[in-house]
Amino acid sequence: MNVVIEWDAFVQVFVAAIIGASLVVAFYALGLRLLVRAGRSPVVTPAAFTDAITVISDKEARRAAKASAKAAKKSPLTAGQKRLSLTGAYAAFGVCTLAVLGGLYLIVIH
Known part of the structure; x- marks a missing residue:
């Protein structure tokens, strides 16, 4: 029995995992930052x-x-700036959710 490792496939999965994890963490941090800026810090x-x-x-x-x-x-921000920050925070959390759901789709369905 001869075991062959497909290094190209291994590197592709590794790079995709690093990029995906980095994007989820970055967008989650951005969402928290915008949430705090909007005056809704999570306690x-x-x-x-x-x-x-x-x-x-x-x-x-x-x-x-x-x-x-x-x-x-x-907060020195106007109501419009706070609303924009809150919308941005929800959008960033939405990107995180889509990234996680996309990863689950690739694992389970594909």
Whole structure:
């Protein structure tokens, strides 16, 4: 039995995976940045994890939410600029979703 590795196919899959992962991460980061710019910074409530992970307390979560709301009120952007940033954030998250769904399509269907 002779095993032959198709290096061209391996390199194509590797490059596609690197580019796809980089684009998903870049668009997700852009979406978060635009979401914060629009004054809607995501505040994550504490979750119960194992002792190996540090979890913020309820007091710290309330303080972060209050600081986020205060920063949103101080924004120098107009309402139109905030709306445009929010639209851009949703578009960036949409690109991430399409990229993931496209990858799943290639894996499962194709």
